Amino acid sequence: MKSIILTTAAVALTAGMAMADGHAKTVRMGTEGAYPPYNFINDAGELDGFERELGDELCVRAELTCEWVKNDWDSIIPNLVSGNYDTIMAGMSITDERDEVIDFTQSYIPPEASGYVAASENVDIESGVIAAQTATIQAGYIAESSATLVEFATPEETVAAVRNGEADAVFAQKQYLDSLVEASGGQLMYVGEDVPLGGGVGIGLRESDEELQGKFDAAIVSMKEDGTLNAMISKWFGDDATLYE
């Protein structure tokens, strides 16, 4: 009996080492963990969400060993370029400004609408006070408009600012706002027109990391082709979500 256990252990050990050799590099995947349904912490205290599921599947298809890392949104790009992790999957829209600093894979969420959410119907979004998360395309959009921008470090705080009257409305990706509007029981509502922003959401990588970019691009293409990506988008963002053709 003992020898069986020992052999099994030995086999497991050598198998483990062979695995480690085959994937000498662990790809560390950075995310924020505060932006449901893209990425969030579940009841068990683990990272969960659309990007967690998608990222794990992409790593399987690209035959990579991956590990998730949480990082504050504020410092998510500096920590990528200095090499603390290798990818960003955090609902980050592809924009020209970001593309100058880092590279993106092709999008894994099609360009989506951003919307205004307020606590009452008759809010003036043209010249009122609008809350948005720091360093997002939404914050950039409001800053250029005639409205007054108030920035917050986390998505949660932007919505809280509307609830407690600090801001007239919050401007964010609609797929983040949807569940909050739904759960608020009529307290929060969409106002004004939706605004299409950004070039979709992609995986952010270091500009020098072309090999990894190629692997993830190929994996995203394969998921787009066999329809699993669309199924995953519908699962997490509902049936109304924009899909790939």
Next chain:
Amino acid sequence: MFSYCTEPDTLASLAWLTCYLTTGAHMSLYMSVFVVLLLIAITAPVALLFGFGGASAARSAFPPLSWLGKGYIAIVRGVPDIAFFLFFVIALDQAIEWLRHQALCPDWSEPIRQGNDFVVCQAAKMPLGNAPQWVHETYGFSLAVLTFAIVFGAFAANVLFGAMRAVPRAQLETAEAYGMTERQTFWRVLVPQMWVYALPGLSNLWMVLIKATPLLFLLGVEDIVYWARELGGTKTPRFTDYPHGDWRMWYFLALLVFYLIFTRISEVALDKLMARLTRGQATAAGEAQRKAVA
């Protein structure tokens, strides 16, 4: 955690609360309390060591050493903590990886700086890219301890520098008159007596250190304030079994109580320490203590 927790939305409020407070996410919150306490317990003595070194260097008779000590105190005290934490840690991390890169990958041909990117060979990564997550966390934690120690060490150095100068000159002159060398005077007369002058300043630093832990999240260490913000935030029924509104107020209230208890315990302990250090000292409080006993 408990067997009845499988369907939380059917439970009465008290049972619901016991389930809610024992989710995995809450366990992480409780763990982070220990992380914070451990960080403070390690940082405080290390910072004191940095402070002692800085203060001794600053009052050195050898000018370059004195400049070094005074420069350390002036620069670190003058830079905002948050800037120091963002800049210094990334720079330190890159410096370590750069050194390892030079030593371990001599035949690497590509440049390390490629535009914005900082690229070193896999073997030079610190910690190694394929190391388990806890190694990364421990490394981050050590960087945090070191950074905290350098920042608080500069303040401690200034306090100790002042305390060393507050020891009555007569005490040192007496030591010299007994024929003690400079080194003997320093260790046997100056150092034992300076603590009583340093303690009020050091206790301030201790209190500030206790409350400075939210800076930890900048370094990737999840402290209690991060978890309170995360868990207290609005949770919608789609993503959790325990939906609730914006409960950050209650979580921060709990933090308030935690910090008040912690600072109260510290105050009591510091008062005891002060009484012990005052014994036999040539200060007004020491004199009062002597008279009370006599």
